[in-house]
Amino acid sequence: MPKSKPPRRRKIRRGNDLRVLMIEGVRSALALNDAILAKIDDQLGKTPKGPARTALLAWRAEVKSHRPGLLENRADAMKP
Numbered sequence: 001m002p003k004s005k006p007p008r009r010r011k012i013r014r015g016n017d018l019r020v021l022m023i024e025g026v027r028s029a030l031a032l033n034d035a036i037l038a039k040i041d042d043q044l045g046k047t048p049k050g051p052a053r054t055a056l057l058a059w060r061a062e063v064k065s066h067r068p069g070l071l072e073n074r075a076d077a078m079k080p
Contacts, residue, residue, distance in 0.1 A: 036063050 040060045047053045 033063065033066070 037060065040056055040063065044053065044056050044060070047056055
């Protein structure tokens with residue numbers, strides 16, 4: 001008697017759910033990143049030259065460097 005094959009439907013559905021969760025997570029991370037950058041830019045407009053402004057500029061550069069662009073591209077490629 002041949003062995004019965006497990007249903008693939010469950011695996012496919014689980015994979016699609018994971019893709020959707022990944023896309024939603026990336027979108028949330030990008031929205032948070034954009035909100036942080038907007039707040040920093042707003043504060044930069046109010047801060048005079050000096051060490052505080054330099055610290056804000058350094059923080060802004062750090063936040064921009066951690067933008068999950070790679071994940072964003074990957075999520076766009078994996079749209080359900």
